[in-house]
Amino acid sequence: MFISKTKYCFLLFSLLFATVGNAQKVYLETGFESAYFKDYVNNLGEDSLDVKYSKTPQLFLEGGFLFDLYKERLKWDLGVSYNSYKINTGFFAGKVSIxxxxxLAYVALKAGLNYAFVNQPTFKLQVHMHLSYDLLTSGSSKYKNVVNNLLTDNTLDRSLIRYHRGLSGTYIISDNLSIYLNYNVADSFKEKNKDSNAEEKYSLHTNAVSFGLLFNLQPLRH
Structure with a gap:
């Protein structure tokens, strides 16, 4: 699975470098994102995680390029992000949650579509769908006073393919600059962990709210 994910990442990077010269816009985005392990199943086929702990939002950064596919209504975008997550959870020992x-920290490459269902000269409302390849760059788990390095221990899948969906609103300030607010929900594809803990499965679920700037690289089509 890791090899197939790496191939997927390579293809996306190749597409990115082949097309950035045709981009109409560049975007910079930052916001807060919370995460938890969704639909966890251990090697016994049981859900032994307690997900009722509070979610801690963490700052993330993203940037990339947008390409107009149809009359400023349908766009394709390619981006790179840095995401950090603090996941408060617990595991059950009998009926006690410990x-x-x-x-966790990931670097991700993301690609997908934006469709403006409201497309006014100065304002747009959009839905979006994306896929991302997320690579774990650092990670640790803390149980009582014991801290484990997840990279050296090899106890967490190091790469994920995630699907994103959400809504955004864009206000066009000038021919050169726009601002937007974005809400995004994402889940990784649920699969058996190939790095360790045979038969363990889970999906990394995230919710994000963010603010961004759009800079035009080419004149707008009026």
Whole structure:
């Protein structure tokens, strides 16, 4: 699975470098994102995680390029992001939930479509759908006073393919600059962990709210 994910990443990077010269816009985005492990199943086929702990929003950064596909209504975008997650969870020992905290950081390559269902000269409302390849760059888990390095311990899948969907609103300030607010929900495809803990499965679920700037690289089509 890791090899197939790596091939997917390589193809997306190739597409990125082949098309950035035709981009109409560049975007910069930042916001806050919370995460938890959704639909966890251990090697016994049981859900032994407690996901009722509070969610801790963390700052993320993203940037990339937009390409107009149809009359400023349908766009394709390619971006790179840095995401950090603090996941407060716990595992059940009988009926007792024992706290467990994960600190994770990923670098991701994301590609997808934006469709403006409201497309006015100065304002747009859009829906979006994306796929991303997320690579774990650092990670640790803390149980009581014991801290484990997830990269050296090889106890967490190092790469994910995630699907994103959400809504955004864009206000066009001038021919050169726009601002937008974005809401995004994402889940990784649920699969058996190939790095360790045979038969373990889960989906990394995130919710994000963000603010961004859009800079035009080419004149707008009026």
């Amino acid at each position: 706290p467990l905290t994960y600190d």
